[in-house]
Amino acid sequence: xxxxxxxxxxxxxxxxxxxxxVILYIFFAIVGNNFFSVDTFKTILESAYFVGFLAFxxxxxxxxxxxxxxxxxxxxxxxLIGGVSYSSWGFxxxxxxxxxxxxxxxxxxxxxxxxxxxxxxxxxxxxGTYSISQGLGSxxxxxxxxxxxxxxxxxxxxxxxxxxxxxxxxxALYLIAFFLLAAFLLNKTRFGRxxxxxxxxxxxxxxxxxNVEKWKTLVYMVSGLFAGIAGVFYAVTYTxxxxxxxNGQEMNAIAGVVIGGTSMSGGSGTMAGTLIGxxxxxxxxxxxxxxxLEAQWQTFFTGVVVxxxxxxxxxxxxxxxxx
Amino acid sequence: xxQDVWMRMTDIQKYFPGVHALDGVxxxxxxxxxxxxxxxxxxxxSTLMKxxxxxxxxxxxxxxxxxxxxxxxxxxxxxxxxxxxxxxxLNLMGDLTVAENIYIxxxxxKGIVLQKGEQNAKAKALLDSLNLDIKPxxxxxxxxxxKQQMVEIAKALSFENTKLLILDEPSAALTDTExxxxxxxxxxxxxxxxxxxxxxxxMDELLEITDRITVMRDGQYVGLLNTAETTMDEIVSMxxxxxxxEDPKTAxxxxxxxxxxxxxxHLCSREVKDVSFALRKGEILGFAGLMxxxxxxxxxxxxGADKKDSGEVFVxxxxxxxxxxxxxxxxxIGYLSEDRKRYGLCLGLSVTENIALPSLQQVTGAxxxxxxxxxxAADYVKQLQIKTPGVNTVVRSLSxxxxxxxxxxxxxxxxxxxxxxxxxxxxxxxxxxSEIYKLMNELADEGKSIIMIxxxxxxxxxxxDRIIVMCEGKVTxxxxxxxxxxxxxxxxxxxx
Numbered sequence: 001x002x003x004x005x006x007x008x009x010x011x012x013x014x015x016x017x018x019x020x021x022v023i024l025y026i027f028f029a030i031v032g033n034n035f036f037s038v039d040t041f042k043t044i045l046e047s048a049y050f051v052g053f054l055a056f057x058x059x060x061x062x063x064x065x066x067x068x069x070x071x072x073x074x075x076x077x078x079x080l081i082g083g084v085s086y087s088s089w090g091f092x093x094x095x096x097x098x099x100x101x102x103x104x105x106x107x108x109x110x111x112x113x114x115x116x117x118x119x120x121x122x123x124x125x126x127x128g129t130y131s132i133s134q135g136l137g138s139x140x141x142x143x144x145x146x147x148x149x150x151x152x153x154x155x156x157x158x159x160x161x162x163x164x165x166x167x168x169x170x171x172a173l174y175l176i177a178f179f180l181l182a183a184f185l186l187n188k189t190r191f192g193r194x195x196x197x198x199x200x201x202x203x204x205x206x207x208x209x210x211n212v213e214k215w216k217t218l219v220y221m222v223s224g225l226f227a228g229i230a231g232v233f234y235a236v237t238y239t240x241x242x243x244x245x246x247n248g249q250e251m252n253a254i255a256g257v258v259i260g261g262t263s264m265s266g267g268s269g270t271m272a273g274t275l276i277g278x279x280x281x282x283x284x285x286x287x288x289x290x291x292x293l294e295a296q297w298q299t300f301f302t303g304v305v306v307x308x309x310x311x312x313x314x315x316x317x318x319x320x321x322x323x
Numbered sequence: 324x325x326q327d328v329w330m331r332m333t334d335i336q337k338y339f340p341g342v343h344a345l346d347g348v349x350x351x352x353x354x355x356x357x358x359x360x361x362x363x364x365x366x367x368x369s370t371l372m373k374x375x376x377x378x379x380x381x382x383x384x385x386x387x388x389x390x391x392x393x394x395x396x397x398x399x400x401x402x403x404x405x406x407x408x409x410x411x412x413l414n415l416m417g418d419l420t421v422a423e424n425i426y427i428x429x430x431x432x433k434g435i436v437l438q439k440g441e442q443n444a445k446a447k448a449l450l451d452s453l454n455l456d457i458k459p460x461x462x463x464x465x466x467x468x469x470k471q472q473m474v475e476i477a478k479a480l481s482f483e484n485t486k487l488l489i490l491d492e493p494s495a496a497l498t499d500t501e502x503x504x505x506x507x508x509x510x511x512x513x514x515x516x517x518x519x520x521x522x523x524x525x526m527d528e529l530l531e532i533t534d535r536i537t538v539m540r541d542g543q544y545v546g547l548l549n550t551a552e553t554t555m556d557e558i559v560s561m562x563x564x565x566x567x568x569e570d571p572k573t574a575x576x577x578x579x580x581x582x583x584x585x586x587x588x589h590l591c592s593r594e595v596k597d598v599s600f601a602l603r604k605g606e607i608l609g610f611a612g613l614m615x616x617x618x619x620x621x622x623x624x625x626x627g628a629d630k631k632d633s634g635e636v637f638v639x640x641x642x643x644x645x646x647x648x649x650x651x652x653x654x655x656i657g658y659l660s661e662d663r664k665r666y667g668l669c670l671g672l673s674v675t676e677n678i679a680l681p682s683l684q685q686v687t688g689a690x691x692x693x694x695x696x697x698x699x700a701a702d703y704v705k706q707l708q709i710k711t712p713g714v715n716t717v718v719r720s721l722s723x724x725x726x727x728x729x730x731x732x733x734x735x736x737x738x739x740x741x742x743x744x745x746x747x748x749x750x751x752x753x754x755x756x757s758e759i760y761k762l763m764n765e766l767a768d769e770g771k772s773i774i775m776i777x778x779x780x781x782x783x784x785x786x787x788d789r790i791i792v793m794c795e796g797k798v799t800x801x802x803x804x805x806x807x808x809x810x811x812x813x814x815x816x817x818x819x
Contacts, residue, residue, distance in 0.1 A: 188690050189691060190684060193680075197676070200669035201668065204665070206647075208652070209648050209737075267672070
């Protein structure tokens with residue numbers, strides 16, 4: 001009896017974030033201009049792509065108790081290098097896309113080595129690679145804007161394979177597929193369970209015979225790989241990639257993770273939470289636009305939502321612990 | 324000598340949602356007496372003390388102070404009536420000075436300007452009056468743990484009117500000499516007419532320092548004993564409702580020529596000086612010594628937690644290269660740390676996840692089968708009688724004894740042949756202690772080899788087949804259990 005009510009309470013907690021998402025959506029449907037439409041729904045999906053991939057990757061890092069500040073600029077750097085390889089080095093598009101993933105993963109490896117082998121605090125290590133990746137992107141492109149194929153140009157398949165095909169938002173399929181993959185990794189593999197163990201008590205995991213250095217390095221590499229995937233979807237979303245931009249995207253991704261209930265101190269979090277967190281941000285962004293408020297209001301309200309979400313989380317935990 | 328009852332609690336009732344936490348508890352303290360409060364974890368000692376200090380409010384019953392009924396709605400009110408508590412964990416700010424710690428929140432100041440000189444003088448007067456050799460401007464973290472404890476107590480007494488001082492497990496982190504220092508201090512307090520509540524799991528201390536003993540069990544008042552007229556066995560059986568201690572071993576169960584499972588030769592590090600020993604199959608090998616003798620450090624070298632400068636480790640006669648814990652685990656050596664919460668468990672994860680952590684690779688394939696893990700965990704919960712609502716319960720919410728069992732289960736699942744128990748019963752109540760002892764004996768009987776590091780000599784004498792004594796990083800002696808006594812161990816453990 002007691003246990004059942006407790007379970008119900010837990011389920012209520014889990015429902016809170018999706019509920020907030022639905023309420024937010026209905027709210028903007030009433031307040032916003034033309035918000036409740038297929039087109040807007042598609043826009044909401046589409047603007048969640050690259051932030052979503054960034055957020056999936058960094059969720060792993062945050063659950064270990066670390067942080068990856070470099071994901072936004074690594075995403076841009078990878079997309080820029082991919083662009084150069086496609087337009088200047090004569091790479092075929094498919095190879096350029098693979099290069100994007102490789103660049104992302106390599107930056108992840110660098111972060112992983114800095115954090116787990118050289119024992120740099122994750123904040124410092126990734127603050128460093130944040131600048132390095134942004135700088136490197138500009139250096140390799142010689143500060144030239146990179147263009148990816150769009151509708152009506154050569155290699156037009158890029159858009160239809162990754163973004164939308166006959167008005168169908170193909171990208172959403174990738175988002176779902178990678179969400180499932182990330183959730184699988186987190187819940188059903190040793191990699192995921194060690195991620196939680198390291199975040200909960202790193203020393204205890206080490207003494208249990210877990211090769212913490214190796215798994216932590218892998219966690220950062222996964223984060224880097226997801227930044228690479230985000231790079232592909234940034235390129236397909238905007239088709240022009242401008243050197244020197246992209247900073248701030250990591251904060252949007254981290255905000256999504258935090259709104260989704262993952263603890264910044266590590267040891268707990270869910271991929272589903274992250275997905276919902278990302279969509280809350282996306283609904284907010286498009287909803288405010290529909291309500292006639294400009295981009296600066298989105299920035300403003302993102303901050304409000306992050307603080308509100310974490311406050312709510314703290315309060316929820318307090319209530320849960322009291323019971 | 325006729326003393327007055329300064330504080331009396333009668334028929335205290337306290338309910339938490341779904342739990343009747345305190346059921347008709349009586350408790351009293353006279354001025355100038357040391358009253359022990361004992362009971363297993365979960366017996367309701369802390370709840371009772373939280374009611375006495377105004378942190379919780381009672382649902383029924385009375386609190387009388389000097390015969391007058393009082394109500395404590397918050398901790399401030401209890402403080403005003405002269406009741407102070409020193410919690411089990413030290414709550415000092417290590418980087419501040421002694422005086423700053425004592426008067427935190429009540430600093431001497433003129434306007435917004437702090438009067439450090441005045442405050443230090445005040446602190447010095449206080450420390451002097453307590454006969455403490457501590458300077459007010461010393462940085463707290465540079466003091467020994469015992470001195471820090473004294474600072475905590477001085478802080479509690481700095482509220483001028485303290486008439487009742489509650490000490491919650493004050494000796495848990497202290498060495499034997501430091502405990503004597505604490506006792507001298509407590510006797511001093513008694514002479515001043517301060518009543519003291521002393522909470523501890525260590526029976527020998529209770530017999531030494533307390534005047535009377537209140538025993539609680541399962542939220543109920545069990546009885547009141549005069550310390551002078553009771554025995555350890557009587558207290559313990561009142562606490563757990565049954566007689567539990569096994570008799571000390573008189574002879575080793577392992578013959579000197581049975582197989583050597585683990586052998587360490589000439590281990591060296593900064594704290595460990597040329598330590599060699601051999602552990603036989605089915606043996607419980609005790610490691611005795613004072614704090615800082617290098618026992619934990621030796622264990623950490625064997626299990627790869629720290630890097631050794633030199634030395635060799637042999638498992639079943641084969642030389643093995645252990646550089647990190649992973650290597651030791653692979654060779655079947657499991658280390659159960661003295662600090663379970665920091666080194667033994669992932670407190671925020673479930674029972675299943677903790678038990679399965681070292682064995683994920685062995686137990687499940689590339690894809691984790693949660694049902695299988697839960698089933699395995701449930702088996703261990705049953706086998707070791709771990710008291711938990713379920714295998715998905717977060718281990719943080721388990722009691723110390725049950726947490727220790729989770730750690731044991733974790734190494735049993737990993738199929739370790741060598742288990743290194745470092746202070747296995749620290750912070751565990753008496754009932755659970757005897758269960759841990761029983762479990763260790765059973766494991767040894769099944770052929771597991773056990774190293775047991777303990778600072779409690781009675782425990783070592785009860786459990787070990789052989790005892791190695793260390794002092795200042797060196798092995799100073801090896802005693803068969805048939806010849807071992809507290810006296811000859813202590814002689815080897817103290818430096819010459």
